[in-house]
Amino acid sequence: xxxxxxxxxxxxAIAPRHGHIVVAVVDGDFTCKRLHLRGGxxxxxxxxxxxxxxxxxxxxxxxxxxxxxxxxxxxxx
Numbered sequence: 880x881x882x883x884x885x886x887x888x889x890x891x892a893i894a895p896r897h898g899h900i901v902v903a904v905v906d907g908d909f910t911c912k913r914l915h916l917r918g919g920x921x922x923x924x925x926x927x928x929x930x931x932x933x934x935x936x937x938x939x940x941x942x943x944x945x946x947x948x949x950x951x952x953x954x955x956x
Contacts, residue, residue, distance in 0.1 A: 881911060881926075885952045889945035900926075900947040905933055906940055914943065 881887060881900070889902050897916040902909060903923055912923035912933065921941065923933040935941045 880952075881947070881950045882952055885950045887911065887947050888949040888951075890948045891945040893946040893948070895943045895946050902944045902947065903933075904940075904942045904944050905935075909944070911947065 887902070893899075895901050895914050897914060899914045900911065901914045901923075902911050903914075904910075905923070910923065910933065912925055915922040915924045915932075921935060923941070925932055933941075
């Protein structure tokens with residue numbers, strides 16, 4: 880339900896867990912994805928099927944920056 884013109888509220892104090900929607904920094908670029916943690920592996924899963932999931936490769940930097948706690952969709956006027 881987070882759209883291109885949505886505003887998200889991110890809490891950096893919450894410890895990210897499997898299933899949380901997070902803001903992550905991947906090689907210096909911010910992205911908003913669902914955190915998938917299983918068997919010691921991390922995947923940033925896209926809820927929108929037109930975008931690919933992010934599976935970190937060796938040497939790639941990934942930092943989960945914070946957990947999305949709310950979002951507001953702004954309607955165009």
